[in-house]
Amino acid sequence: MEESVVVVGAGGFGREVLQWLRDAAAAGAGQRVRGFLDDTAPDLSAFGLDVPVLGPVDPGRLGAGDRCILAIGDPAVRLALAARLEAAGVRFTTLVHPSAVVAPSARLGAGAVVCPFGFIGPDAMVGAHALLNVRASVGHDARIGRAAVLSPHTCVGGAAEVADGAMLGSAAVVLPRQRVGEGARVAPGAVVHSAVPAGVLALGNPASWRRN
Ligand SMILES: CC(C)(COP(=O)(O)OP(=O)(O)OC[C@H]1O[C@@H](n2cnc3c(N)ncnc32)[C@H](O)[C@@H]1OP(=O)(O)O)[C@@H](O)C(=O)NCCC(=O)NCCS
Structure with missing residues (x-):
């Protein structure tokens, strides 16, 4: 229906x-x-x-x-x-654009949005109301938190985590197994090599952070 x-x-x-x-x-x-x-x-x-x-x-x-x-x-x-x-x-x-590639074993919460050319790998979990903008990529076993926002061309590596309410700016990268804490913001083009604490602004490659 x-x-x-x-x-x-x-x-x-x-x-x-x-x-x-x-x-x-x-x-x-x-x-x-x-x-x-x-x-x-x-x-x-x-x-x-x-x-x-x-x-x-x-x-x-x-x-x-x-x-x-x-x-x-x-x-x-x-x-x-x-x-x-x-x-x-x-x-x-839940919105999944027909051009997106979503592994059958991936899980999406209610209200998740997967925009054109998104990718979600096997056994990844995307939380309720999370937003994967155009060409965002989420590797195998990764965890995307509730209402987290992945801007265009972001890349979240395998088994990495982007916690609830966090934001990745355009073309930001989270390397495999790394974590971005709750409500943290990662600037466009930044590359996360080590855990980013909750609530900070992370900048650069390798990303360093400051309190907001
Ligand atoms: C990074 C961001 C979250 C910071 O926002 P903000 O808190 O309003 O702060 P500002 O823009 O004033 O920037 C804070 C500092 O970070 C620096 N900065 C911003 N973006 C940066 C980047 N990509 N790389 C390095 N430094 C950056 C600024 O130069 C400024 O430095 P300063 O304090 O030494 O002058 C915001 O600028 C941003 O880029 N948001 C995401 C945009 C995006 O990708 N949108 C996608 C839409 S589809």
Whole structure:
């Protein structure tokens, strides 16, 4: 049966998520986008979309059959919204773009987003609401935490971990078996050779870090 999907966040990334849901539907995923929720009441008229903004991010705007997906790039906001909506009983769908390669033994939590050309290796675990942006790669046995954000072209090595709410900037690399702590941010192009503590900003190759 076709699933009715509501995209939370109607900014530029929301329009990307809409496109990818349509690509997935064309490939047979059975997801149909009913609209967006966004607190900023955005005007989408310039984009020629046939999908409305249904209102602010309020579970009362959702129908009984709707499932949500978060189209927001900030992991802290993803964590907070997911907690609020889940507490209200909202259910989430999972988006996997048809061009992504996901090992059958990999596990994805509800609300995870895997963008075009993503890769997830055997026995990797991707947490609820985690976001793998375009060409993000997650090696075998790796662990991606709840609402963690992997920006475009990031590479997480085998058996590495990116903990809950952490963020990897574009083209950042986490070497195999290394760990990025909860809420840490890794700058674009940085290479993580040793464990990054929770909450820090990690920069450079090899990455060093500073407290935020
Ligand atoms: C790295 C980042 C998280 C830091 O954000 P911030 O806390 O607002 O801090 P700033 O941008 O002011 O940068 C802090 C310091 O890090 C340095 N820095 C930022 N990006 C860097 C990088 N890629 N490599 C090395 N140093 C970097 C800045 O020069 C600055 O140094 P200074 O304090 O000595 O002047 C942010 O700049 C960023 O790049 N976010 C990810 C963007 C991204 O990849 N988005 C993907 C969208 S799809």
